[in-house]
Amino acid sequence: MATNASAVPGFDGLRLQHWHWQMRDDGVLVLSLDRAGESVNALSQDVLIELDGLLERLAIDPPKALVVTSGKDNGFIAGADIREFQQFDAQGTVGSAMQRGQQVFQRLSALPCPTVAAIHGFCMGGGTELALACDYRVASKDPSTRIGLPEVKLGIYPGWGGSVRLPRLIGAPDALDLMLTGRTLSASAARTKGLVDRTAEKAVLVDSAAALALRGTTRPLRQRFMGWLTNTWPARQVIAPMSLKQVARKARKEHYPAPYALIRTWKDTGGSLERRLAAERRSVAKLAATPTARNLIRVFFLQERLKSAGGRDHGIGHVHVVGAGVMGGDIAAWSAYKGFQVTLNDRGQEYIDKALARAGELFARKVRDESQRPEVAARLKGDLAGDGAARADLVIEAIIEDADAKRGLYDSIEPRLKDGALLTSNTSSIPVAELAEGLRHPAQFAGLHYFNPVALMPLVEIVRHPGMDPRTEARLAGFCKALGKLPVPVAGTPGFLVNRVLFPYMLEAVTAYSEGVPGRAIDKAAEAFGMPMGPIELVDTVGLDVAAGVGAELSPFLGLQVPAALADQAEPGKRGKKDAQGLYRWEDGKPVKPELPDGYRAPEDLQDRLILPLLNEAVACLHDGVVADAELLDAGVIFGTGFAPFRGGPIQYIRETGPEALLERLARLQVRHGERFAPRPGWDSPALRGG
CATH class of the missing domain: 3.40.50.720 (NAD(P)-binding Rossmann-like Domain)
Structure with missing residues (x-):
């Protein structure tokens, strides 16, 4: 609850919408963020500008200590306002927005009084970066408290000082792991790593933060030593290649450039804080302009749309x-x-x-x-x-x-x-x-x-x-x-959305397999496009019997033929992963993929043979009204099949590639491989040519 402005000299004249403050009897000032008109705290430019004005006054006339907390019960700060981020990208002003955030947090870090972040509930992205700019952090013991830096899931990485401050706080290996995976920590786990200094019950969180601010604390010697040692130039040259190898096992650089950019910037940049912040800012602004970041942000909003469906009054117990x-x-x-x-x-x-x-x-x-x-x-x-x-x-x-x-x-x-x-x-x-x-x-x-x-x-x-x-x-x-x-x-048509779109892709993979194309080559072609699992491995995982059953239902509807390799092996003992034998042999739950012969070259059109049938059927689904709109189709296929998220979904990929270019490729496949590659209805839809 805000106190009368006259109680704190220097705050006169400030018009605040989002930040409220209270001066405690012990001389500790509590700043609470309660973003106006929103159910969740996010760091919009208005929020940052208000905070900057407050910090400018506090630098001149500091209190005994400052506690930053949330005025909302559901969490601390969810991060930057992603809606604004999209606007800045469209306007080409991402770099300016990054600089403002860095400057505000640097002003917080430089205050001539102790500062503490009092964290309850979610603390993500920019919220965690704000907390890192404070001297200390106290987190609520409540199970809802989760702290993380998930920006990599949006195709970028922390750009308001987080990638600079976190490695020096908890050591580079742990910091890189958090930023490269985007995973979150509970309050107790965050304290173990040194990300927070204290944990407290929610009811006394601000009191605990104020006490810590006035009393201070010294971090354990080992944490301080590791924070220094792992960020020295020799350590960076050793740790960075190890991190790159771990990233390369999970994500291709051409698909997901952010993890590689994070490691490279951290490895190559030493010196002053200002120099490291500038390198972070340039790198993140460059990433924000990539198709990967734009599409992953689009996927974020698609997910939010699906999350908003349905209320709590379902009456099901x-x-x-x-x-x-x-x-x-x-x-x-x-x-x-x-x-x-x-x-x-x-x-x-x-x-x-x-x-x-x-x-x-x-x-x-x-x-x-x-x-x-x-x-x-x-x-x-x-x-x-x-x-x-x-x-x-x-x-x-x-x-x-x-x-x-x-x-x-x-x-x-x-x-x-x-x-x-x-x-x-x-x-x-x-x-x-x-x-x-x-x-x-x-x-x-x-x-x-x-x-x-x-x-x-x-x-x-x-x-x-x-x-x-x-x-x-x-x-x-x-x-x-x-x-x-x-x-x-x-809609309740055969295969609905996900199986209808996925089935032609899987069927073409098994057809190519029946023609003698090695399963490993087929899977590599799909993975090179960005699919999380190759289609031959996917068929084995689903089960050849299940795939054959779906095929019997869908093939007449779609006018496709089920290849013998699928129909003949759909029997006990040969059904795939569950029998340890299918199109691959399986050991310990993993497929054994034979190495490709020396000098083997996959057919040049193999990737198109796999992906274009999926896109073709996605267009037909949109045309037939299987879902309400293109965005729901993309969301369903991404979250139902794992379709390369960095491409934004089948329809978004068609928009970016161009329907005419894809129709030309379909025509070549139709001449070479048959009528199953004929364009399905819907390629003339305006939805394929606009966002």
Whole structure:
């Protein structure tokens, strides 16, 4: 709560919207950021300009100490305002914005009084950089507190002094690891690394910060020594190549230049703080102008759009899952982990027991506090008799991909459902309108298509049909949000969005494999484009039997042929990763990819053969209205398939490459390989030519 300005000499005349202050009886000034008109604190230019004015006055007439904290209960500072960042990129003024942030934080760092950041909840990006500019940091012990520098996920790296200050605070190896991965730390982990000096209960956070400011502290000798030693010129020449090798194993320089630029700038720049800040600023401004950064920022906003779908009033507390296979069992386990009461039904107890065992492994990984695991596990109950269906608010069917079997199950289960309960299918390809035939309450039925592995894949398709009530979609979107998943509403046509787009890509890969192109060469071509996993490895991971089943459903609809290499091996013992033998042999859960023969050269058009069918079908999906717009299509394909995020999605890639250029390449493939490469409807859409 702000105090009357006359109580602090030097603040007269300042007009503040976002920053509030309070002078404590002990002489410590508390500055609280409560960004006006926003639910979350982010560092906009207005916020920085206000802070700069306050710091200018404090430099002239300093208090005994300064504590910087948040006036919002949900967190400290989420980082820079990414919306403004996009505007600066469009205007070519990113460098000026970087310089302002650096100057404000440098003014904070140079204040002639002790400064402490009091952190609760999220503290990300620019928020962490602000905290690093303070003398000390105190973090709330609350589990919601997470501290990190995730800018690399946006195609840049910390540019307001974070890449300069953090290595000298906690040592270069730990600092580079945090910045290169973008991972976050809990309060206790941050204290262990030396990123924060104290932890405290939320109720006394500011009091603890004020006490630390007045009393001060000396960081452990080892931390201070490592902060110095690991940033000397000889150490930088040793550490940098090691970091580059680690980065190269995960990301190509041409796809994701930011990690490489961060390491290079840190390695090559020593000397004064001003010199190091200038090098950081130039490097980050250059990265911000790359297509990678622009597309990753676009993907960030796509993710935010999906997160905003659905509210909290979904009315779902009890989930009943029918089918305890890999998908059904994992859906049940994840739902229980996220706080829902879950019953799991199958035709035999042995299937339920296997699913419960897998659930126990998930809980062991995810629930770090062992004392809480029994409570989480108790939310998931085996239900051989299926009695949970009558109590459930949501029933998820996850049995075999057979329309008759699914409809037979609905005939037996729907009469037992309570009023208002939703019935859904995890079908991956069967038209939902076909499954809805004969239901008593089709308005409360939908597809709810998860992706494997459930714990890792963020997307869930909410599959519509003509008789579905819009409230059903809204409730399911809220349920997905509660699960921490990203919901995308899609039309109930065969394959929906993700499988329909992915299937031609996988099919062409297996076709090339059948022609004698080595699996390793096929996977390398896709990975060179930016796919996280090659299509041959992907087919084995999904399972040849599953891929063949989807193929049987989709190939007539898409007019494609399923190659023999897929159909012939879709049998027990040869189904891929789960049998340790498929198109590859598998050892310890990893594919054994034979080395390519000496001098082997992959066909020049191999990458186009793989990627253009995916793009072609994405255009057809947009044309057919499978999703509402191009942005939802890109979001669904990125989060459902891992499609190269730095390319911004299939439609964004078409826009940047040019539809005409891609149509020419499709025409060449059509002449060389056949009519499956004929352009699908929709290439004349204005959506392919504008953002």
